Amino acid sequence: MVTKNKKPVSKWSAQVFKTLKDADIAQVSYVPDAGHADLISTCLADDHLKTTRLTTEEEGVALALGAWLGGERSVLLMQSSGVGNCINMLSVIQETRSPLLMLVTMRGEWGEFNPWQIPMGQGTAKALEDAGVIVYHVDEAGDLTETVYAASQIAFNAYRPAAVLIGQRVVGFKDWRKK
Amino acid sequence: MKSNRRITLNRRDVVSNILRDRGDALIVTGLGSTTWDAAAAGDHPNNFYLWGGMGGAAMTALGLARAQPKRRIIVLTGDGEMLMGLGSLATIGAAAPLNLAICVIDNQRYGETGMQETHTGHGVDLAAMAAGAGFAETQTVWSKQGIEGAIPHLYETDGPVFVDVKVNTDRVPMVLPLRDGTAIRGRFREAVLGARAFD
Known part of the structure; x- marks a missing residue:
């Protein structure tokens, strides 16, 4: 049996959710990731989102562009492999x-067990930057809320793509040695 | 399997027919011939022209449809563009927007790159795929009578609606609309949102 390194996942998800609401996010789109599971279920339970x-990511x-053309702010949730x-x-x-505004939970960067996650995980920030996206990397859960808010402001006030990479240290990684 | 059914409809006639009584519908066009078709039918601030992002027209329209549920949103795109975004048929079928219709102007060719054949001339039925994705109304149109019957579905039937119009490969004059992406989005947002576009 695989166990997870227990990080306060639901705590940061709740904080990020509140931050998204503070930033007037009206639409949420996602390809699921275990790291985003709590945030996704919180969004699904909200009647106004x-x-x-x-x-595919x-x-x-394209959906984010359409939402904004129609006057709504949105956020896109994905795992790092989806960036490609x-x-x-x-x-x-x-x-x-x-x-x-993209929130990307990282794989392939910190304590990763699955070697197939490494190529995209190691290339995530570079790929985004090469595509013109402003990238913020968060490795401390305490920095996350402020970073998501700052990214939302630069995205919607300065009309730019911004991604917050939520580090594997924050999300927690699978420790395959633990039975 | 290759289809040999004769195709008579002209793409420009079809698109100008569709857009003749457009009312306040918002139109998203896909890269690239359908963007020129919409321009040839008459430039309009309610047109959002994609000159890139192949495969993204239908999803752009879904984001717009959810943000503007009281407006009718119509996608005009090509068969190659739609084939590149087939997953979006599943996403739109599941999202089930009432106000969204997709019209594929299907010449069974990649028109901008040398008229190479696409899958739609080889047995791939986009309307059947949309039906399989749960679209409320789907049809493939081969005739002038068929297009007259399909237009009310594009504008009025609860969606999502999918119409594939088979058009011939007759050459048509190049008509290019606005090209600057910031200008296209600025003009479109102002048309939809008024002064709020510049918040």
């Missing part, structure tokens, strides 16, 4: 100089 389940980039699926669609955000 419009949630969209995606088949690039759909969420977004690259060409990010060109649309850059060319139209539109806001995009």
